Amino acid sequence: MNRDSAKIRIDDLRHQIDKHNHSYYVLDEPVIPDPEYDRLLRELSELEELYPEFVSDNSPTKNVGAEPLSSFEKIEHIVPMLSLGNALDEDEMRAFDKRIKDKLSIENVIYSAETKLDGLAVNIFYENGILKHAATRGDGQTGEDITRNIKTIKSIKPLLKGKNIPERIEVRGEVFMTHADFRKLNQQQEKNNQKQFANPRNAAAGSLRQLDSRITANRPLSFFAYGIGDYEGALDFHSHTQVLEMLKEWGMPVSPESRKINGLDEAISFHRQISERRMTLAYDIDGVVFKVDDIEQQKILGFVSRAPRWAIAYKFPALEEMTQVLDIEVQVGRTGAITPVARLASVKVGGVTVMNATLHNLDEIRRKDVRKNDWVYIRRAGDVIPEVVSVIMDKRDENKVVVFQMPTQCPVCGSDIEKQDNEAVYRCSGGIYCSAQSIQAIIHFASRKAMNIDGLGDKLIEQLKQEGFITTIADLYSLKEKREDLIKLARMGEKSVDNLLAAIEASKETTLARFIYALGIREVGEATARSLAQHFRVFQNIRVANTDELESIQDIGPVVAKNIHTFFQQEHNEEIIERLISPEHGGIHWEETLQVEQSSELTGKTFVLTGTLISFGRDEAKEKLQMLGAKVTNSVSKNTDYVVYGDSPGSKFDKAKKLGITLLSEKAFLELLNT
Ligand code: IVH
Numbered sequence: 017m018n019r020d021s022a023k024i025r026i027d028d029l030r031h032q033i034d035k036h037n038h039s040y041y042v043l044d045e046p047v048i049p050d051p052e053y054d055r056l057l058r059e060l061s062e063l064e065e066l067y068p069e070f071v072s073d074n075s076p077t078k079n080v081g082a083e084p085l086s087s088f089e090k091i092e093h094i095v096p097m098l099s100l101g102n103a104l105d106e107d108e109m110r111a112f113d114k115r116i117k118d119k120l121s122i123e124n125v126i127y128s129a130e131t132k133l134d135g136l137a138v139n140i141f142y143e144n145g146i147l148k149h150a151a152t153r154g155d156g157q158t159g160e161d162i163t164r165n166i167k168t169i170k171s172i173k174p175l176l177k178g179k180n181i182p183e184r185i186e187v188r189g190e191v192f193m194t195h196a197d198f199r200k201l202n203q204q205q206e207k208n209n210q211k212q213f214a215n216p217r218n219a220a221a222g223s224l225r226q227l228d229s230r231i232t233a234n235r236p237l238s239f240f241a242y243g244i245g246d247y248e249g250a251l252d253f254h255s256h257t258q259v260l261e262m263l264k265e266w267g268m269p270v271s272p273e274s275r276k277i278n279g280l281d282e283a284i285s286f287h288r289q290i291s292e293r294r295m296t297l298a299y300d301i302d303g304v305v306f307k308v309d310d311i312e313q314q315k316i317l318g319f320v321s322r323a324p325r326w327a328i329a330y331k332f333p334a335l336e337e338m339t340q341v342l343d344i345e346v347q348v349g350r351t352g353a354i355t356p357v358a359r360l361a362s363v364k365v366g367g368v369t370v371m372n373a374t375l376h377n378l379d380e381i382r383r384k385d386v387r388k389n390d391w392v393y394i395r396r397a398g399d400v401i402p403e404v405v406s407v408i409m410d411k412r413d414e415n416k417v418v419v420f421q422m423p424t425q426c427p428v429c430g431s432d433i434e435k436q437d438n439e440a441v442y443r444c445s446g447g448i449y450c451s452a453q454s455i456q457a458i459i460h461f462a463s464r465k466a467m468n469i470d471g472l473g474d475k476l477i478e479q480l481k482q483e484g485f486i487t488t489i490a491d492l493y494s495l496k497e498k499r500e501d502l503i504k505l506a507r508m509g510e511k512s513v514d515n516l517l518a519a520i521e522a523s524k525e526t527t528l529a530r531f532i533y534a535l536g537i538r539e540v541g542e543a544t545a546r547s548l549a550q551h552f553r554v555f556q557n558i559r560v561a562n563t564d565e566l567e568s569i570q571d572i573g574p575v576v577a578k579n580i581h582t583f584f585q586q587e588h589n590e591e592i593i594e595r596l597i598s599p600e601h602g603g604i605h606w607e608e609t610l611q612v613e614q615s616s617e618l619t620g621k622t623f624v625l626t627g628t629l630i631s632f633g634r635d636e637a638k639e640k641l642q643m644l645g646a647k648v649t650n651s652v653s654k655n656t657d658y659v660v661y662g663d664s665p666g667s668k669f670d671k672a673k674k675l676g677i678t679l680l681s682e683k684a685f686l687e688l689l690n691t
Contacts, residue, residue: 022067029060033076054146061175077167077174085227088160091151093139094186094246098156099322100132100305100329106284112306112328113280119325120313127277128256128309129286130242132329134300135192135220139245140166142185145176145266152224156322164229166191169237176266182249187268189241193220194298195397197236212383214405215336215395216300238299241268255309273297276309287330294332294366300397303331332366336395336405339363344375344388344420348428348452352538354442356381356420358392358404365396373402377440378422387417428452431586436575445579447536448489449588455481457536461489465542466534467526467604470519471512479505489534490595492520493602528555528606535593538579547571548580554608555597556639559584597635599650608642617691619645621657624672627665629682640689652677660685 017025033056039047057077064071103109116125137153150166151159166172169191193201198216205212213219223235241263243256253259257276264270273290277283287304294301308314308326317325343359356375363370373394375381386392386404391411396402422442424433431446444450448457458477462469469492480486483505485498495502495517502513526534532555533545540548551569552558558580566577583589596602623641625634625648632640637660638648652659652671659672660680672679680688 019067022063023070026060026063026067026070029056029063030076032056033060054144057146058175061173085164087227088162088225090154090158091139091149091161092158093151093156094141096156096322097137097139097153097159097188097245098319098324100327101320101323102303103328103330109284109287109306109328109330110280113283116308116313116317116326119317124279126255126279126309127283127306128260129275129277129283130260130271130305130307131273131290131297131301132303132305132331133190133192133240133242133271134217134302135190136217136224138162138166138189138191138224138239140172140187140189142176142181142187144183145181147172147174160225162224165224165226165232168229168233169239171269172239173267176268178265178267180249180251180262181266182247182251184249185247186245187241187263188243188245189239189268191220191224191237191239192216192299193223193236194238195300196298197238201236214393215397239269240271242271242305254311256307256311256314257309277306283330291332291367295396300335301332302334303329305329333364335366335397336393337363337365337370338391338408339370339394341386341388341390341392341404344381344386346423346427348426348444348450350453350456352443352445352447352450352453354422354426354433354444356422358386360392360394363394365394365402368396370394370396370402373404375404378420378442379440381420387412387419389413389416389418426450426452429588431588432582434578434582436578438575443538445582446586446588447538447583448592449586451487454486454488458486458489458492460536461534462492466530466536467523468530469516469523471516472519476516479507488592490592490602493524493596493604495520524602524604526604526606528553528608531555531604531606532558535583535589537583539576540580544571544576554639554642556636559590559593594633594635618688620647622647622649622655624649624652624656624659624668625662626659626668627662629660629662629685631682631686637685644689 033053036048036053036056060075061077064075064077101112103112113125117123138150139153139159140150141148147163147167149161149163151161151163153159167174193216195216198213198219201219202212213222219235220237223232223237226232226235242260244259244263251262253262257274260270260274275286277286283306290301290304306328307324308317314324314326319325340361341358342361345357345359347355347357349355356378358373358375360371360373373392375384375386384404384406386407391408393405393408394402395405422433422435425431426433426444426446429444429446429450429452431444431450433442434445435442444453447453448461455477458481459474461467462472462477472492477486480495485495485502486492499513499517502508502516503510527549529542529546529549532540532548533542547569548558552561561581563574563577563581566572566580567574572580596604599605618641623646625637629637641648649656652668652675654675656672656675656677658678658680659668660682661669662682669679
């Protein structure tokens with residue numbers, strides 16, 4: 017059969033099966049005998065396996081009927097689903113091993129070990145290799161019919177494949193959710209304004225017990241089989257290891273963390289190994305299950321109440337613990353994101369002492385309603401940062417708890433904290449000043465499309481910061497004064513230092529667009545920087561622009577306009593910019609394409625500024641003069657027309673006097689500008 021005819025056949029089969037489903041489930045009047053129905057389903061499933069490009073979520077292999085149920089039917093397990101005894105420490109594990117050896121009169125036990133998954137136990141019933149129904153564990157005797165939902169789980173095959181498939185078999189295993197899927201699901205829930213799940217287990221349980229299987233189909237569930245219940249047919253196995261092998265051969269997913277174990281010592285060391293790797297696994301486990309591997313020995317050992325004597329769950333310390341929130345503070349990340357953190361009364365979680373837990377963002381604090389002095393559950397999951405799961409409301413003392421307020425100033429640098437309407441996070445606006453963000457800021461500043469400082473890579477920046485050579489981008493331009501000290505640095509040398517200093521020197525000659533981009537204002541990329549440069553032409557005008565003016569520029573929306581405005585409002589950012597562009601310090605410059613409105617008295621005149629002006633900054637004065645067509649230079653010569661002097665003028669003042677150049681006080685200068 018070729019691809020085209022396969023597609024035609026698949027469509028035909030789906031159509032037929034849908035029709036039979038309707039007759040069977042809705043009309044209660046099946047038109048074909050069950051084996052015939054099974055044959056159609058098997059053919060479809062096989063074709064879907066051969067041509068996975070035609071697999072679809074609404075195929076009858078995935079769903080039985082689509083209408084939500086009004087309640088779950090009950091299903092009785094043929095062989096009851098048992099529970100497991102626990103060992104909480106090594107002594108209890110040793111006692112378990114001893115009981116088995118005594119009872120069997122043997123010296124050493126061979127175990128089959130598996131991770132104990134933290135999910136939900138299910139029983140899946142296959143008849144002639146076809147998935148017939150599936151149920152939750154329930155009370156161990158009777159569970160709820162979740163057949164439709166189980167069929168939506170991608171890794172559970174509707175058909176067993178391979179040889180020696182029994183006529184009937186109950187496959188047992190655990191439905192769970194991986195950490196990555198759990199995070200994605202919670203993000204999706206948040207976007208849709210739906211409730212957050214506290215942990216992967218709750219998410220898996222909530223997803224599996226859905227009356228509408230279409231909802232389950234959209235939830236990322238996983239499954240590992242760990243055993244069998246009743247079966248009928250000629251199966252040839254003598255150990256639990258063989259049972260797992262068989263399940264794998266039939267296409268059932270089995271945990272890769274299963275192993276045959278020779279004796280107690282190996283069991284204990286396996287438990288330790290898994291415990292060390294626990295946090296790096298993709299899903300939650302709460303221990304290791306040890307099962308006597310030999311089936312004959314299992315039969316001799318038998319059961320005690322509702323648990324087998326031949327198996328035990330050797331548990332890990334819990335991942336969730338209770339403690340009290342002593343305070344809620346904020347931390348500033350490398351990108352300026354402000355993260356609220358709960359300071360906790362120290363508590364051991366999963367074997368590690370925890371004193372802080374992330375609260376992610378303000379929305380999260382509000383949603384969970386976490387307050388200072390509350391009692392909370394703390395959880396350490398796959399990653400290492402513990403988080404607050406929920407508040408224990410019963411333990412709340414209304415007179416003692418304090419509602420968290422987001423600070424308005426960055427705790428590291430004092431700049432304003434800002435929030436964007438479209439984001440949950442608050443951010444420090446002191447991008448180039450804040451020392452929490454400075455590494456990132458310097459890396460960006462030096463990058464090729466920004467100031468293009470050759471040879472100043474991430475590692476060197478980290479080193480220079482660490483050794484105290486630079487704190488902000490402005491310090492790059494004082495490095496030349498520290499040449500001798502730089503040469504002494506590890507991995508540096510005369511040649512590389514000189515190259516670096518030359519590259520920094522060369523970066524001073526740039527364009528306005530590059531310079532704006534280099535400042536790393538949030539969401540101001542190259543294109544936006546170019547638009548700003550083109551529109552305003554003069555840097556000073558960008559610095560003082562209000563949000564309305566900024567928004568009038570093409571491609572700049574309210575969010576970016578606010579970012580730009582806030583950035584230049586920060587006194588500390590301004591200080592750094594001033595240092596970068598002042599001729600005495602950074603000396604970064606570019607050619608400003610001025611639009612001289614009309615020729616004025618000052619057109620073509622050459623000015624020199626010295627001393628501190630009160631009415632405006634030196635650069636503002638410079639820009640004003642340039643707008644009028646005048647030139648501003650740094651040194652006094654016989655070509656200078658005017659020298660403007662402010663408070664405590666420098667040697668330029670004396671030189672001008674000597675050369676007989678017109679000297680203008682600030683007052684006289686203002687009058688001249690106004691004419
Ligand atoms: S064997 C007779 N193996 O633990 C043996 N159970 O208390 C019965 N579980 O809810 C279970 N991982 O869902 C077994 N690898 C594993 C398991 C496992 C998780 C759960 C199971 C049940 C509970 C038993």
